[in-house]
Amino acid sequence: MTLDPIHIIGGGMAGSEAAWQCIQQGVPVVLHEMRPTVKTFAHTGQDLAELVCSNSMRGASLMNAVGLLKEELHQAGSVVMRVAHRCRVPAGGALAVDREAFSAEMTALIQAHPGIDVVPGEVTTIPEDRPCILATGPLTADALAADIAQHVGAEHLAYYDAIAPIVSADSIDWDVVWRQSRYDKGTADYVNCPLDRAQYDTFLAAVLEAEKVQSKAFEKAKYFEGCLPFEVMAERGPRTLLYGPMKPVGLTNPRTGKRPHAVVQLRAEDQAATAYNLVGFQSRMKWPAQKEVFRLIPGLEKAEFMRFGAVHRNTFLQAPILLDATMQLNALPGVYVAGQIAGVEGYVESAAGGLLCGILLARRLLDQPAPLPPETTALGGLITHMQRPPVEKAGYQPSNITWAHVPPLPPPAPPEPGQPRPKKMKKRDRYLHMADRALGDLKGWLGDLGIDPTPSPIFIPPSDTLAASDHAKPRSGPVTSEAAP
Numbered sequence: 001m002t003l004d005p006i007h008i009i010g011g012g013m014a015g016s017e018a019a020w021q022c023i024q025q026g027v028p029v030v031l032h033e034m035r036p037t038v039k040t041f042a043h044t045g046q047d048l049a050e051l052v053c054s055n056s057m058r059g060a061s062l063m064n065a066v067g068l069l070k071e072e073l074h075q076a077g078s079v080v081m082r083v084a085h086r087c088r089v090p091a092g093g094a095l096a097v098d099r100e101a102f103s104a105e106m107t108a109l110i111q112a113h114p115g116i117d118v119v120p121g122e123v124t125t126i127p128e129d130r131p132c133i134l135a136t137g138p139l140t141a142d143a144l145a146a147d148i149a150q151h152v153g154a155e156h157l158a159y160y161d162a163i164a165p166i167v168s169a170d171s172i173d174w175d176v177v178w179r180q181s182r183y184d185k186g187t188a189d190y191v192n193c194p195l196d197r198a199q200y201d202t203f204l205a206a207v208l209e210a211e212k213v214q215s216k217a218f219e220k221a222k223y224f225e226g227c228l229p230f231e232v233m234a235e236r237g238p239r240t241l242l243y244g245p246m247k248p249v250g251l252t253n254p255r256t257g258k259r260p261h262a263v264v265q266l267r268a269e270d271q272a273a274t275a276y277n278l279v280g281f282q283s284r285m286k287w288p289a290q291k292e293v294f295r296l297i298p299g300l301e302k303a304e305f306m307r308f309g310a311v312h313r314n315t316f317l318q319a320p321i322l323l324d325a326t327m328q329l330n331a332l333p334g335v336y337v338a339g340q341i342a343g344v345e346g347y348v349e350s351a352a353g354g355l356l357c358g359i360l361l362a363r364r365l366l367d368q369p370a371p372l373p374p375e376t377t378a379l380g381g382l383i384t385h386m387q388r389p390p391v392e393k394a395g396y397q398p399s400n401i402t403w404a405h406v407p408p409l410p411p412p413a414p415p416e417p418g419q420p421r422p423k424k425m426k427k428r429d430r431y432l433h434m435a436d437r438a439l440g441d442l443k444g445w446l447g448d449l450g451i452d453p454t455p456s457p458i459f460i461p462p463s464d465t466l467a468a469s470d471h472a473k474p475r476s477g478p479v480t481s482e483a484a485p
């Protein structure tokens, strides 16, 4: 069967991976890339798949959700992962690459492929040729962004993200916090961390002193009032936060019977409530500062951060409203969106978006089965996040992959009468079991797609890691995955 090519706009992490996957399935590609003719403020070279900032693709261990995502990508035949491993530089437990070697090799592979036609130049409107994939990233050029906004509604295309931190449920001190919605309206969906006056003053002083990420010149003073970094509010006056995200009105601490001086409210990030978002605490503090400052909040002294806050330039769509699960625009059939502009965050997640979009679209064009990845996998978790209604006031926000994007392990069967209560599984073991489950399910999905899994060179099956761990020694009772209440 001769097929018309798929037009892919943007040769970054997502576009390059999508192009490679389409061609592996046998569908030709025209890849449009505007650099070097038109530049962005962050890209400096002219190669495809440029890493614009850090050279790290983050943790490689299967105990990290991003480690699992990388392994899944590798097994699914990701070109980004294959080249990254070849260009690897020492980085402890992370996968970091020689950025120039990485982009050069990606470019050479793609340009040399007879099925991919790389066309230089800026694309200023959504192509009439369908299907097409928009993979123009966080710095999508203005003309195309304006055209997309016109089609989807300007209110559904963001130019900045405002990300609040997420903490794991089992790292919250449940003896300090309580569940209540303001004025007891609706269900008790919020978890409240109370601060007395002295605790608020200490917190505020720490916020004001904390080291912040410096804005790029073009970003200065462009914050929207609805999603200000909370430390900008703190700088406006000592009481501003008390009228903003820390306002205590309508709340009574059941342990004191009084309204606290200030609160920090948390809201569940996933249906199973394994992770909580600090509502309104989008932040530009540096990550170590965030850890230190947020741990001053009563109830969060031992918080484990699954994601830190951020506010930066980022063109992205309100994915849950605009995209179906195959990343196709509901309003424009045949127009697909992949990578950061589709609402994921990070190099690896963007490559994953490109891989999914490329494989599934190409297979549909070839009339072959194209099931979505299982929700237990990290690849499936990315789709879950993109389809989930937003919990943040500022609307849908892009996210790195976290364990909160995949369902928790099922609870163990209740003990037989007279048997001990199951022990709570250690976090490390829980994640390894989740990785084990994911890779098992991935195998079935890859089988359905006719793809032979290729484990990465550093792959250690999670079951082997568990077997080597002390925690796998026989226990007195069964193990449970239960998180905090």
Ligand SMILES: Cc1cc2nc3c(=O)[nH]c(=O)nc-3n(C[C@H](O)[C@H](O)[C@H](O)COP(=O)(O)OP(=O)(O)OC[C@H]3O[C@@H](n4cnc5c(N)ncnc54)[C@H](O)[C@@H]3O)c2cc1C
Pocket: 009, 010, 011, 012, 013, 014, 015, 032, 033, 034, 035, 040, 042, 043, 049, 050, 051, 052, 053, 054, 055, 121, 122, 123, 124, 135, 136, 137, 138, 139, 140, 141, 144, 313, 338, 339, 340, 341, 345, 346, 347, 348, 350, 351
């Ligand atoms: C300043 C900055 C720093 C970042 N630092 C990190 C980091 O350290 N780690 C991390 O994981 N992520 C980081 N990110 C996020 C990072 O951009 C993404 O993780 C990843 O590069 C997104 O992949 P992508 O393919 O969606 O977009 P990109 O990799 O940006 O690729 C998009 C491509 O589309 C091209 N393009 C844009 N518009 C058009 C057009 N109209 N016509 C034709 N071509 C077009 C661009 O030139 C670019 O090559 C950073 C982002 C920014 C803006």
